[in-house]
Amino acid sequence: MADDDTSPFTQEEIARAQSYRVRDYPEGTSPEVDALVKDIITGFADKWTFVILDVLWDKGTLRFSEIWREVPEISQKMLTQTLRRMERDGLVIRTLYPSVPPKVEYRLSALGLSLGAAFCNIWVWAIENLDDVRKARERFDSRDA
Amino acid sequence: MADDDTSPFTQEEIARAQSYRVRDYPEGTSPEVDALVKDIITGFADKWTFVILDVLWDKGTLRFSEIWREVPEISQKMLTQTLRRMERDGLVIRTLYPSVPPKVEYRLSALGLSLGAAFCNIWVWAIENLDDVRKARERFDSRDA
DNA sequence: CGGTATCCACTTAGATACTG
DNA sequence: CAGTATCTAAGTGGATACCG
Helix, strand or coil, X not given: CCCCCCCCCCHHHHHHHHCCCCCCCCCCCCHHHHHHHHHHHHHXXXXXXXXXXXXXXXXXXXXXXXXXXXXXXXXXXXXXXXXXXXXHCCCEEEEEECCCCCEEEEEECHXXXXXXXXXXXXXXXXHHHHHHHHHHXXXXXXXXX | CCCCCCCCCCHHHHXXXXXXCCCCCCCCCCHHHHHHHHHHHHHHCCHHHHHHHHHHHHHCCEEHHHHHHXXXXXXXXXXXXXXXXXXXCCCEEEXXXXXXXXXXXXXXXXXXXXXXXXXXXXXXXXXXHHXXXXXXXXXXXXXXX
16 A cells, blocks of 8 residues: 555554564565465465464474364365475475384475464464454444344 | 474574564463454455455555456456455445445455555565475476476 | 346365275 | 375356346
Protein backbone atom coordinates (compact mmCIF):
# COMPACT_ATOMS: atom_id res chain seq x y z
CA MET A 1 0.00 0.00 0.00
CA ALA A 2 1.16 3.48 -0.82
CA ASP A 3 2.50 5.44 2.11
CA ASP A 4 0.68 8.66 1.30
CA ASP A 5 -1.98 10.42 3.33
CA THR A 6 -4.83 8.71 1.55
CA SER A 7 -4.29 5.84 3.93
CA PRO A 8 -7.51 4.81 5.66
CA PHE A 9 -5.56 3.75 8.73
CA THR A 10 -4.50 5.60 11.84
CA GLN A 11 -0.86 5.83 12.76
CA GLU A 12 -1.53 3.47 15.63
CA GLU A 13 -3.11 0.85 13.40
CA ILE A 14 -0.23 1.02 11.01
CA ALA A 15 2.32 0.76 13.80
CA ARG A 16 0.49 -2.23 15.20
CA ALA A 17 0.39 -3.91 11.81
CA GLN A 18 4.08 -3.28 11.28
CA SER A 19 4.92 -5.08 14.49
CA TYR A 20 4.35 -8.32 12.58
CA ARG A 21 6.78 -7.36 9.88
CA VAL A 22 10.54 -7.61 9.89
CA ARG A 23 11.71 -6.29 6.57
CA ASP A 24 10.57 -4.29 3.59
CA TYR A 25 10.27 -5.70 0.13
CA PRO A 26 13.46 -5.48 -1.90
CA GLU A 27 13.29 -2.72 -4.47
CA GLY A 28 12.61 -3.32 -8.12
CA THR A 29 11.33 -6.87 -8.35
CA SER A 30 10.63 -7.78 -11.94
CA PRO A 31 7.28 -9.20 -13.04
CA GLU A 32 9.11 -12.42 -13.82
CA VAL A 33 10.50 -12.78 -10.31
CA ASP A 34 7.09 -11.71 -9.06
CA ALA A 35 5.44 -14.61 -10.81
CA LEU A 36 7.98 -17.11 -9.53
CA VAL A 37 7.62 -15.83 -6.01
CA LYS A 38 3.86 -16.08 -6.22
CA ASP A 39 4.35 -19.62 -7.44
CA ILE A 40 6.47 -20.58 -4.50
CA ILE A 41 4.16 -18.92 -2.04
CA THR A 42 0.97 -20.43 -3.38
CA GLY A 43 2.75 -23.76 -3.57
CA PHE A 44 3.53 -23.57 0.12
CA ALA A 45 0.20 -22.08 1.08
CA ASP A 46 -1.03 -25.54 1.81
CA LYS A 47 -2.72 -26.79 4.91
CA TRP A 48 -0.51 -29.78 5.54
CA THR A 49 2.77 -28.11 4.66
CA PHE A 50 1.94 -25.55 7.27
CA VAL A 51 1.14 -28.10 9.94
CA ILE A 52 4.14 -30.32 9.28
CA LEU A 53 6.48 -27.38 9.22
CA ASP A 54 5.12 -26.47 12.62
CA VAL A 55 5.56 -29.97 14.01
CA LEU A 56 9.12 -30.34 12.80
CA TRP A 57 9.89 -26.88 14.08
CA ASP A 58 8.67 -27.85 17.52
CA LYS A 59 10.03 -31.37 17.77
CA GLY A 60 13.22 -31.32 15.73
CA THR A 61 13.92 -34.72 14.17
CA LEU A 62 11.07 -37.19 13.84
CA ARG A 63 10.40 -40.51 12.24
CA PHE A 64 7.58 -40.92 9.73
CA SER A 65 5.33 -42.57 12.29
CA GLU A 66 6.16 -39.98 14.91
CA ILE A 67 5.03 -37.15 12.66
CA TRP A 68 1.90 -39.10 11.98
CA ARG A 69 1.26 -39.47 15.69
CA GLU A 70 1.54 -35.70 16.05
CA VAL A 71 -0.91 -35.12 13.20
CA PRO A 72 -3.34 -38.03 13.29
CA GLU A 73 -5.91 -36.32 11.07
CA ILE A 74 -3.68 -36.61 8.03
CA SER A 75 -3.86 -39.68 5.82
CA GLN A 76 -0.72 -41.67 5.11
CA LYS A 77 -0.96 -40.72 1.48
CA MET A 78 -1.02 -37.01 2.18
CA LEU A 79 1.74 -37.25 4.75
CA THR A 80 4.00 -39.03 2.28
CA GLN A 81 3.07 -36.63 -0.48
CA THR A 82 3.61 -33.51 1.59
CA LEU A 83 6.92 -34.70 2.99
CA ARG A 84 8.10 -35.63 -0.50
CA ARG A 85 7.24 -32.20 -1.83
CA MET A 86 8.90 -30.47 1.09
CA GLU A 87 11.98 -32.58 0.53
CA ARG A 88 11.98 -31.67 -3.14
CA ASP A 89 11.72 -27.99 -2.28
CA GLY A 90 14.68 -28.34 0.06
CA LEU A 91 12.67 -27.66 3.20
CA VAL A 92 13.18 -31.00 4.91
CA ILE A 93 16.02 -33.49 4.96
CA ARG A 94 15.11 -37.15 4.71
CA THR A 95 17.48 -39.70 6.17
CA LEU A 96 16.96 -43.36 5.39
CA TYR A 97 18.54 -45.97 7.64
CA PRO A 98 18.70 -49.16 5.56
CA SER A 99 17.74 -51.48 8.37
CA VAL A 100 14.93 -53.98 8.55
CA PRO A 101 12.37 -52.71 9.26
CA PRO A 102 13.40 -49.47 7.63
CA LYS A 103 13.75 -46.32 9.66
CA VAL A 104 13.34 -42.88 8.11
CA GLU A 105 13.96 -39.62 9.85
CA TYR A 106 12.81 -36.17 8.84
CA ARG A 107 14.12 -32.81 9.99
CA LEU A 108 14.03 -29.26 8.75
CA SER A 109 16.85 -28.03 6.59
CA ALA A 110 18.30 -24.57 7.20
CA LEU A 111 15.95 -23.42 4.45
CA GLY A 112 12.98 -25.00 6.16
CA LEU A 113 14.02 -23.52 9.46
CA SER A 114 14.04 -20.04 8.02
CA LEU A 115 10.64 -20.54 6.41
CA GLY A 116 9.38 -21.76 9.76
CA ALA A 117 10.66 -18.57 11.35
CA ALA A 118 8.78 -16.53 8.77
CA PHE A 119 5.62 -18.50 9.44
CA CYS A 120 6.09 -17.80 13.11
CA ASN A 121 4.69 -14.33 12.57
CA ILE A 122 1.53 -15.75 11.08
CA TRP A 123 1.21 -18.03 14.05
CA VAL A 124 1.65 -15.15 16.45
CA TRP A 125 -0.82 -13.07 14.47
CA ALA A 126 -3.39 -15.83 14.67
CA ILE A 127 -3.00 -16.15 18.42
CA GLU A 128 -3.23 -12.43 19.03
CA ASN A 129 -6.15 -11.83 16.69
CA LEU A 130 -8.12 -15.00 17.25
CA ASP A 131 -10.79 -13.14 19.14
CA ASP A 132 -11.18 -10.39 16.58
CA VAL A 133 -11.70 -12.94 13.85
CA ARG A 134 -14.25 -14.79 15.92
CA LYS A 135 -16.15 -11.61 16.66
CA ALA A 136 -16.05 -10.53 13.02
CA ARG A 137 -17.55 -13.86 12.01
CA GLU A 138 -20.33 -13.63 14.57
CA ARG A 139 -21.14 -10.12 13.46
CA PHE A 140 -21.20 -11.15 9.80
CA ASP A 141 -23.29 -14.24 10.41
CA SER A 142 -25.90 -12.45 12.51
CA ARG A 143 -26.41 -9.73 9.95
CA ASP A 144 -29.01 -11.73 8.05
CA ALA A 145 -30.47 -13.70 10.90
CA MET B 1 12.35 -26.55 18.14
CA ALA B 2 14.13 -27.00 21.43
CA ASP B 3 16.97 -24.59 22.01
CA ASP B 4 19.40 -27.13 23.37
CA ASP B 5 22.69 -28.23 21.92
CA THR B 6 21.22 -31.15 20.04
CA SER B 7 20.30 -28.64 17.35
CA PRO B 8 21.48 -29.71 13.92
CA PHE B 9 22.01 -26.11 12.89
CA THR B 10 24.97 -23.80 13.18
CA GLN B 11 24.66 -20.55 15.06
CA GLU B 12 24.80 -18.73 11.77
CA GLU B 13 21.98 -20.71 10.25
CA ILE B 14 19.83 -20.09 13.28
CA ALA B 15 20.60 -16.38 13.26
CA ARG B 16 19.73 -16.19 9.60
CA ALA B 17 16.47 -18.01 10.14
CA GLN B 18 15.57 -15.74 13.03
CA SER B 19 15.92 -12.70 10.82
CA TYR B 20 12.51 -13.59 9.36
CA ARG B 21 10.92 -13.66 12.75
CA VAL B 22 9.65 -10.80 14.87
CA ARG B 23 8.30 -12.34 18.02
CA ASP B 24 8.33 -15.50 20.04
CA TYR B 25 5.28 -17.59 20.67
CA PRO B 26 3.34 -16.55 23.73
CA GLU B 27 3.93 -18.91 26.62
CA GLY B 28 1.51 -21.61 27.61
CA THR B 29 -0.94 -21.88 24.75
CA SER B 30 -3.59 -24.44 25.54
CA PRO B 31 -4.36 -27.30 23.18
CA GLU B 32 -7.76 -25.69 22.65
CA VAL B 33 -6.29 -22.36 21.52
CA ASP B 34 -3.80 -24.37 19.51
CA ALA B 35 -6.56 -26.04 17.56
CA LEU B 36 -8.38 -22.77 16.89
CA VAL B 37 -5.20 -21.11 15.74
CA LYS B 38 -4.45 -24.00 13.41
CA ASP B 39 -7.98 -23.61 12.11
CA ILE B 40 -7.53 -19.95 11.33
CA ILE B 41 -4.17 -20.49 9.74
CA THR B 42 -5.22 -23.37 7.54
CA GLY B 43 -8.33 -21.40 6.65
CA PHE B 44 -6.18 -18.56 5.40
CA ALA B 45 -3.58 -20.80 3.84
CA ASP B 46 -5.35 -20.44 0.55
CA LYS B 47 -3.95 -19.45 -2.79
CA TRP B 48 -6.45 -16.72 -3.61
CA THR B 49 -6.63 -15.22 -0.14
CA PHE B 50 -2.92 -14.77 -0.34
CA VAL B 51 -2.99 -13.11 -3.73
CA ILE B 52 -5.88 -10.78 -2.96
CA LEU B 53 -4.35 -9.78 0.35
CA ASP B 54 -1.25 -8.86 -1.60
CA VAL B 55 -3.15 -6.84 -4.21
CA LEU B 56 -5.14 -4.86 -1.66
CA TRP B 57 -1.99 -4.30 0.33
CA ASP B 58 -0.30 -2.82 -2.71
CA LYS B 59 -3.16 -0.84 -4.20
CA GLY B 60 -5.25 0.25 -1.22
CA THR B 61 -8.92 0.58 -2.14
CA LEU B 62 -10.18 -1.18 -5.26
CA ARG B 63 -13.45 -1.91 -6.95
CA PHE B 64 -14.48 -5.48 -7.70
CA SER B 65 -13.56 -5.19 -11.34
CA GLU B 66 -10.25 -3.52 -10.52
CA ILE B 67 -9.20 -6.42 -8.33
CA TRP B 68 -10.20 -8.74 -11.11
CA ARG B 69 -8.06 -6.80 -13.56
CA GLU B 70 -5.09 -7.25 -11.23
CA VAL B 71 -5.71 -10.99 -10.96
CA PRO B 72 -7.15 -12.07 -14.30
CA GLU B 73 -6.52 -15.77 -13.70
CA ILE B 74 -9.18 -15.95 -11.02
CA SER B 75 -12.77 -16.74 -11.95
CA GLN B 76 -15.54 -14.40 -10.92
CA LYS B 77 -16.94 -17.07 -8.69
CA MET B 78 -13.72 -17.55 -6.76
CA LEU B 79 -13.12 -13.82 -6.49
CA THR B 80 -16.55 -13.28 -5.00
CA GLN B 81 -16.17 -16.27 -2.72
CA THR B 82 -12.75 -15.28 -1.49
CA LEU B 83 -13.71 -11.67 -0.89
CA ARG B 84 -16.84 -12.79 0.95
CA ARG B 85 -14.83 -15.04 3.21
CA MET B 86 -12.24 -12.36 3.87
CA GLU B 87 -15.02 -9.94 4.70
CA ARG B 88 -16.57 -12.45 7.07
CA ASP B 89 -13.22 -12.97 8.79
CA GLY B 90 -12.90 -9.21 9.22
CA LEU B 91 -9.93 -8.88 6.88
CA VAL B 92 -11.52 -6.65 4.26
CA ILE B 93 -14.15 -3.93 4.42
CA ARG B 94 -16.78 -3.93 1.72
CA THR B 95 -18.47 -0.65 0.84
CA LEU B 96 -21.53 -0.68 -1.38
CA TYR B 97 -22.56 2.54 -3.13
CA PRO B 98 -26.24 2.08 -3.99
CA SER B 99 -26.02 3.66 -7.40
CA VAL B 100 -27.01 2.28 -10.77
CA PRO B 101 -24.96 0.52 -11.89
CA PRO B 102 -23.78 -0.47 -8.43
CA LYS B 103 -20.28 0.31 -7.24
CA VAL B 104 -18.52 -1.78 -4.62
CA GLU B 105 -15.18 -1.00 -3.06
CA TYR B 106 -12.91 -3.25 -1.11
CA ARG B 107 -10.08 -2.33 1.22
CA LEU B 108 -8.15 -4.02 3.97
CA SER B 109 -9.33 -3.56 7.54
CA ALA B 110 -6.77 -2.91 10.26
CA LEU B 111 -6.92 -6.64 10.91
CA GLY B 112 -6.24 -7.41 7.27
CA LEU B 113 -3.45 -4.90 7.21
CA SER B 114 -1.72 -6.59 10.12
CA LEU B 115 -2.11 -10.02 8.52
CA GLY B 116 -0.62 -8.58 5.36
CA ALA B 117 2.33 -7.34 7.35
CA ALA B 118 2.85 -10.81 8.77
CA PHE B 119 2.69 -12.31 5.28
CA CYS B 120 5.28 -9.81 4.20
CA ASN B 121 7.93 -11.98 5.80
CA ILE B 122 6.88 -14.95 3.73
CA TRP B 123 7.08 -12.81 0.63
CA VAL B 124 10.56 -11.62 1.54
CA TRP B 125 11.58 -15.17 2.34
CA ALA B 126 10.38 -16.33 -1.06
CA ILE B 127 12.31 -13.62 -2.87
CA GLU B 128 15.50 -14.25 -0.97
CA ASN B 129 15.37 -18.02 -1.20
CA LEU B 130 13.90 -18.43 -4.64
CA ASP B 131 17.16 -19.66 -6.02
CA ASP B 132 17.79 -22.18 -3.27
CA VAL B 133 14.38 -23.70 -3.85
CA ARG B 134 14.98 -23.91 -7.57
CA LYS B 135 18.32 -25.57 -7.06
CA ALA B 136 16.89 -28.01 -4.55
CA ARG B 137 14.23 -28.99 -7.06
CA GLU B 138 16.73 -29.54 -9.84
CA ARG B 139 18.89 -31.64 -7.57
CA PHE B 140 15.92 -33.72 -6.47
CA ASP B 141 14.55 -34.19 -9.97
CA SER B 142 17.88 -35.25 -11.46
CA ARG B 143 18.50 -37.87 -8.79
CA ASP B 144 16.56 -40.52 -10.66
CA ALA B 145 17.26 -39.39 -14.19
C1' DC C 1 -21.37 -3.40 -12.39
C1' DG C 2 -21.33 -6.81 -9.33
C1' DG C 3 -23.10 -10.22 -8.35
C1' DT C 4 -26.08 -15.25 -7.95
C1' DA C 5 -27.42 -19.93 -9.72
C1' DT C 6 -26.66 -24.04 -12.11
C1' DC C 7 -24.19 -27.45 -14.26
C1' DC C 8 -20.21 -30.17 -15.06
C1' DA C 9 -15.13 -31.53 -15.65
C1' DC C 10 -11.54 -32.23 -13.02
C1' DT C 11 -8.88 -32.61 -9.07
C1' DT C 12 -8.16 -34.22 -4.56
C1' DA C 13 -7.88 -36.81 -0.74
C1' DG C 14 -9.51 -40.73 2.16
C1' DA C 15 -9.95 -45.79 2.54
C1' DT C 16 -8.19 -50.08 1.47
C1' DA C 17 -4.98 -53.49 0.02
C1' DC C 18 -0.45 -54.80 -0.82
C1' DT C 19 5.10 -54.65 -0.49
C1' DG C 20 10.42 -54.23 0.18
C1' DC D 1 8.18 -49.39 9.30
C1' DA D 2 7.48 -46.70 5.61
C1' DG D 3 5.93 -46.63 2.00
C1' DT D 4 3.24 -47.59 -3.20
C1' DA D 5 -0.99 -48.61 -5.98
C1' DT D 6 -5.66 -48.41 -6.92
C1' DC D 7 -10.36 -47.12 -6.48
C1' DT D 8 -13.79 -44.07 -5.28
C1' DA D 9 -16.47 -40.17 -2.82
C1' DA D 10 -16.40 -35.62 -2.21
C1' DG D 11 -14.92 -31.16 -3.05
C1' DT D 12 -13.33 -27.45 -6.09
C1' DG D 13 -13.35 -24.38 -9.50
C1' DG D 14 -14.37 -23.05 -14.37
C1' DA D 15 -18.00 -21.86 -17.89
C1' DT D 16 -22.25 -20.15 -18.81
C1' DA D 17 -26.55 -17.86 -18.17
C1' DC D 18 -29.20 -14.71 -15.89
C1' DC D 19 -30.53 -10.71 -12.43
C1' DG D 20 -31.03 -6.17 -9.47
